[in-house]
Amino acid sequence: MPSPGAAVGKIGEQTNLFLFENTDLDHPVFQDIFTNKEKTKIESPEIYSYFKINTQGKGRSIITLQDGSSFLGEYKIKNGKIFLLSSSPILSCNNFPLKSIFVPLMNKSVLYLASKDKNETSxxxxxxxxxxxxxxxxxxxxxxxxxxxxxxxxxxxxxxxxxxxxxxxxxxxxxxxxxxxxxxxxxxxxxxxLESKVKYLDKAEIDSYMSEINFKGNFFWLNKEENIGDAILKARFGSELWKYFLLAALLLAFVEMLVARNAKKELVEVSK
Structure with missing residues (x-):
C-alpha cells in the first residue's frame, strides 16, 4: 500500500474545488454500468479536501485527479484486493454521494471486491x-x-x-x-x-443496408444450387452468348434445308 501524501484543501470549506481528470473505463468495475457504450468520461464531483496518493507502481489508478494523484485506486494484498479513496465520501469533503454514478459504482465495487480473483477481462x-x-x-x-x-x-x-x-x-x-x-x-x-452467429439476413435487410451505406456497385443474388465461380465470371465478363448463336445457326440451317427441299420439289414438278 502506498503512503498518503499531504492533505489538499480543508474539510467543510468549498473555496478550492478539485475535479476528476482521467477515468479507467476499461476496469471491470465499470463493465455494464453505462447504457451508452461509447461513453468516455464520467461526471466529476466537486472535491473540497483529499489526500494526495500516488500508486507508486503498487496498484492501479482507476480515477485520477487533475494533479495526477489517485482518487480511486485498486491494490492487491496477498490473494485479496481493496479499493482506496483519497477523499472520504461525505458532503464535508466532496459531493460525490450526490452524483448519479455513486450508487452504481459502490454496488459494482462491492461485487467486484467480493468476487474471486481471476482474469479481469475476457x-x-x-x-x-x-x-x-x-x-x-x-x-x-x-x-x-x-x-x-x-x-x-x-x-x-x-x-x-x-x-x-x-x-x-x-x-x-x-x-x-x-x-x-x-x-x-x-x-x-x-x-x-458475434462471428459465430449463423442467422441469415433477408433480402430486405440487405437492400436496406446497401442503401444506408450508399453502395454504388452491383450485387447479385445466388441460390445455394448455383455455381459461385460461374456467377463471378458472368459478373466480370458478361453472359456467354455462344450458346445462343449456336442455337440460332442450327435453326437457320434447318430452315435452309426446308427451303432447299421445297424448292427442289417445285423444280421436279415443273420439269414434268
Missing amino acids: VLAGEDIRIDVRGKSISQLKLLKPDNVEDFLTLNQSDGNAFVKYDKANLVGNYKIASGTKIIDEVSVNADP
Missing part, C-alpha cells in the same frame, strides 16, 4: 492484453503466442505503470507471458462470439 482476438506488473521489477517481457512465435515488450520502470498493454493479440489461443525463463501469467484469447 480477451477477444484483436483486443489488448493487460499485463499486471505491480510489485515486479521487470525490464522486459516475453510473450509466446499460440503459433509459437515469440514477441518482446520493453518496460520503462520510471513510468510507474502497474499494467502493460499488448496490442498484437490477433490469434485465438493461449498467450504465455514470461520474465526471463519464468512464466508469470497466461492469458486465453477467444474468438468474438
Whole structure:
C-alpha cells in the first residue's frame, strides 16, 4: 500500500474545488454500468479536501485527479484486493454521494471486491492484453503466442505503470507471458462470439443496408444450387452468348434445308 501524501484543501470549506481528470473505463468495475457504450468520461464531483496518493507502481489508478494523484485506486494484498479513496465520501469533503454514478459504482465495487480473483477481462482476438506488473521489477517481457512465435515488450520502470498493454493479440489461443525463463501469467484469447452467429439476413435487410451505406456497385443474388465461380465470371465478363448463336445457326440451317427441299420439289414438278 502506498503512503498518503499531504492533505489538499480543508474539510467543510468549498473555496478550492478539485475535479476528476482521467477515468479507467476499461476496469471491470465499470463493465455494464453505462447504457451508452461509447461513453468516455464520467461526471466529476466537486472535491473540497483529499489526500494526495500516488500508486507508486503498487496498484492501479482507476480515477485520477487533475494533479495526477489517485482518487480511486485498486491494490492487491496477498490473494485479496481493496479499493482506496483519497477523499472520504461525505458532503464535508466532496459531493460525490450526490452524483448519479455513486450508487452504481459502490454496488459494482462491492461485487467486484467480493468476487474471486481471476482474469479481469475476457480477451477477444484483436483486443489488448493487460499485463499486471505491480510489485515486479521487470525490464522486459516475453510473450509466446499460440503459433509459437515469440514477441518482446520493453518496460520503462520510471513510468510507474502497474499494467502493460499488448496490442498484437490477433490469434485465438493461449498467450504465455514470461520474465526471463519464468512464466508469470497466461492469458486465453477467444474468438468474438458475434462471428459465430449463423442467422441469415433477408433480402430486405440487405437492400436496406446497401442503401444506408450508399453502395454504388452491383450485387447479385445466388441460390445455394448455383455455381459461385460461374456467377463471378458472368459478373466480370458478361453472359456467354455462344450458346445462343449456336442455337440460332442450327435453326437457320434447318430452315435452309426446308427451303432447299421445297424448292427442289417445285423444280421436279415443273420439269414434268
